[in-house]
């Protein structure tokens with residue numbers, strides 16, 4: 039079957055015209071991510087056998103205990119991006135500060151910055167539940183040849199030139215957009231190539247799945263509580279099904295295919311929500327809007343938020359248009 043589907047490499051070449059500034063640069067960026075994804079996938083699939091399970095003993099900027107695979111994935115993606123000499127800086131969930139990548143010379147200094155969550159949902163690793171990598175790409179603001187600055191990373195999500203995720207699930211998929219729709223590629227591990235398996239992915243207009251950590255219900259804003267009760271009422275097409283994996287990439291991927299809404303609200307515990315704006319909310323919001331869905335913090339489109347610091351958080355609601363619109367009716371009441 040694979041021979042009938044184009045590979046990721048073929049697809050990039052066919053569609054690189056939609057990538058601004060330079061065609062070859064998209065290939066280089068996505069090839070770096072593709073290679074790292076294959077290396078990480080290999081380790082994720084055998085974590086239990088090579089003692090990559092469990093806690094590395096380190097703690098990241100979020101104060102979260104770093105799982106060994108987190109550390110491995112972070113190093114793998116950073117090295118793969120450095121090797122291509124196309125990126126001048128990286129922000130990672132696992133690093134306190136942004137990483138500067140000096141080019142061999144001023145001209146070769148990269149034109150792009152990458153922001154990433156190298157292994158999202160890592161608390162699921164030890165219990166063999168799917169995890170993912172999330173990436174977000176911008177063109178730098180500061181002149182080429184000068185050191186990258188924090189403002190290169192603090193751009194609103196609307197300025198992204200590409201974004202996507204890798205989901206290490208029952209199959210490994212790379213799903214991305216460059217602003218011309220969303221396409222999904224499945225890894226054939228026997229060959230080591232990604233094949234176009236999900237062309238032009240779109241959120242269904244409506245859905246019957248809501249994804250939220252019900253354990254936090256008591257801490258939610260009243261309007262969100264009311265919406266959750268609405269989802270549970272026996273009326274019309276409800277009650278909806280509650281599906282929550284605890285891995286944003288996996289919940290998002292299922293909801294984009296089947297229709298649904300993902301909610302991580304602000305609460306009395308997480309006053310700004312839990313998810314990070316730059317490398318979780320913005321890339322997933324770019325994909326959402328490109329897939330005809332809506333992504334909001336409850337007040338505005340996620341993509342219009344002006345970031346103020348690299349690890350800032352935001353309330354995050356994304357998914358099928360009619361479900362988000364109904365939620366916003368409750369929030370605006």
Ligand code: P6P
Nearest residue numbers: 158159160251284285286287313
């Ligand atoms: P909770 C994983 O830590 C993550 O960032 C997302 O992948 C996931 O949807 C969410 O947090 C889970 O958070 O508080 O429900 O365990």
